Amino acid sequence: MWLVVGLGNPGPENSASRHNVGFRVLEAVAAAAGVRCRRRRFESLFATADLAGAPVTLVLPQAYMNLSGEPVRAWVESLRLPPERLLVIHDDIDLPLGRLRVVREGGHAGHKGVRAIQEALRTEAFPRLRLGVGRPPGKAETPEYVLGAFGPQEAEVAEGMIARAADGVRLLLAEGLTAAMNRLNVRLQGESPGAAPGEEKTGR
Numbered sequence: 001m002w003l004v005v006g007l008g009n010p011g012p013e014n015s016a017s018r019h020n021v022g023f024r025v026l027e028a029v030a031a032a033a034g035v036r037c038r039r040r041r042f043e044s045l046f047a048t049a050d051l052a053g054a055p056v057t058l059v060l061p062q063a064y065m066n067l068s069g070e071p072v073r074a075w076v077e078s079l080r081l082p083p084e085r086l087l088v089i090h091d092d093i094d095l096p097l098g099r100l101r102v103v104r105e106g107g108h109a110g111h112k113g114v115r116a117i118q119e120a121l122r123t124e125a126f127p128r129l130r131l132g133v134g135r136p137p138g139k140a141e142t143p144e145y146v147l148g149a150f151g152p153q154e155a156e157v158a159e160g161m162i163a164r165a166a167d168g169v170r171l172l173l174a175e176g177l178t179a180a181m182n183r184l185n186v187r188l189q190g191e192s193p194g195a196a197p198g199e200e201k202t203g204r
Contacts (some may be wrong), residue, residue, distance in 0.1 A: 001054060001056070001057070001079065001081065001085065001140070002051075002054065002055075002056045002057070002085050002086075002087060002191070003053045003056075003057050003059065003075055003076060003079055003081055003085060003087070004026065004056055004057070004059065004087045004169060004173075005022075005023055005026070005059045005060075005061065005072055005075070005088050005090065005117075006022040006023045006024070006026025006027070006058075006060055006089045006090075007019075007023070007061070007066075007068055007090040007091075007113040007114070008020035008021075008022050008023030008024075008060070008065065009064050009128035009147075010062045010063075010064070011064050014099065014147070016146060016149040016150070016182065017022075017146065017147050017149055018145065018146045018149070018150060018158075019065060019089045019091055019097065019146040019147055020091075020108065020134040021090075021131045021133065021158065021161070021162060021165075022088075022089040022090045022091060022113075022131065024061055024162050025059055025089050025129070025162050025165040025166050025169065026058055027046075028062075028088060028162055028163065028165075028166035029051075029058060029166045029169050030047050030058050030146070030151045032143055032166060032170070033047075033049035033050070033051055033056075033058075033081060033110065034049070035047040035048070035049045035058070037058055037059070037060050040046065040062075041079075042071045042074040042075055042078070042202070043061065043062050043070070043071045043074075044059045044060060044061045044062055044071045044075070045059075045060045045062060046058060046059045046060070046075075050172060051169075051172030051173050051174075052170060052173040052175075053059065053174075056173065057060060057075065057079060059071070059072070059075055061151070065085065065112050065113040065116075066112035066113065066115075066116055067116060068113045068115030068116045068117055069117045069118075069119055069120030069121070070116075070119060070120055072086070072088075072103075072117045072121070072127035073117075073121055074130055076078050076121065083121060083123050083125050083126040084104075084125065084126060084127065084162050085159075086093065086121075086126040086127070087126075087127050087128070087129060087167065087169070087172065088113075088114065088117060088126060088128045088129070089128070089129045089131065089169070090111060090113055090114055090119070090129075090130065090131065090162040091130075091131050091133045091146060092109070092130040092132055092133065093130060093133055093135050093136070093142065094109060094132075094135075095130055095131070095132030095133070096132050096134055096142070096188065096192060097133055097134035097157050097158065097160075097161075098120065098132055098157040098158070098161045098169060098188050098203065099163060099167055099187070100129065100130065100131060100132065100161065100162065100184040100185070101129075101184070101185055101187055102127065102128070102129055102130075102132040102168070102172065102180045102181045102184050102185055103127065103128050104125075104127055104177055105124050105125040105126060105127070105128075106124060106128070107124060108124075122153070123164065126174055127172075129165060129168060129169065129172075129178055129180075129184075131161060131162075131165055133146065133150075133158075134154075161170065164184070165184075168180055168184045169184065171183060171184075195198055
């Protein structure tokens with residue numbers, strides 16, 4: 001059994017924001033499985049499905065991003081799952097727009113949702129699927145940037161990333177983390193060589 005959590009902020013006003021790509025990937029995974037996250041429990045919307053021959057609980061925390069820890073902890077304890085069976089999907093400004101990165105564990109790199117989960121679970125040892133949204137241009141404030149919507153040209157790239165990420169979740173559940181890393185952790189066409197900031201040292 002797996003618990004798959006997409007991070008974002010609740011409410012229609014936040015649905016198109018960069019910060020909510022985790023929600024959108026989780027919703028795409030649910031749609032492909034023929035379910036929708038409509039039931040409520042532990043301050044979350046959730047659905048259950050059979051993916052890759054195994055039962056999976058799909059969760060959208062309805063607490064705000066920085067309060068995601070307690071709903072996730074409640075789910076982990078209720079399902080009696082070890083942390084390695086929790087997959088968290090979230091945005092990441094340290095990755096270029098469109099880039100995906102699967103990690104087994106690692107620090108939160110300033111992401112408030114991931115930090116809240118790590119503090120609630122008292123561990124960093126759970127897999128994550130990081131979704132690149134890029135860094136704000138110039139001296140723009142990061143909170144305003146991640147809470148804003150993608151521009152017209154960015155939106156097309158973001159849609160492609162969300163589709164690839166949803167496929168990647170199904171691959172991870174079917175074939176494991178190593179297979180997902182080998183398939184997803186690749187540079188985009190035209191991207192300069194080298195790891196994204198912090199990857200080599202922190203595994204973010």
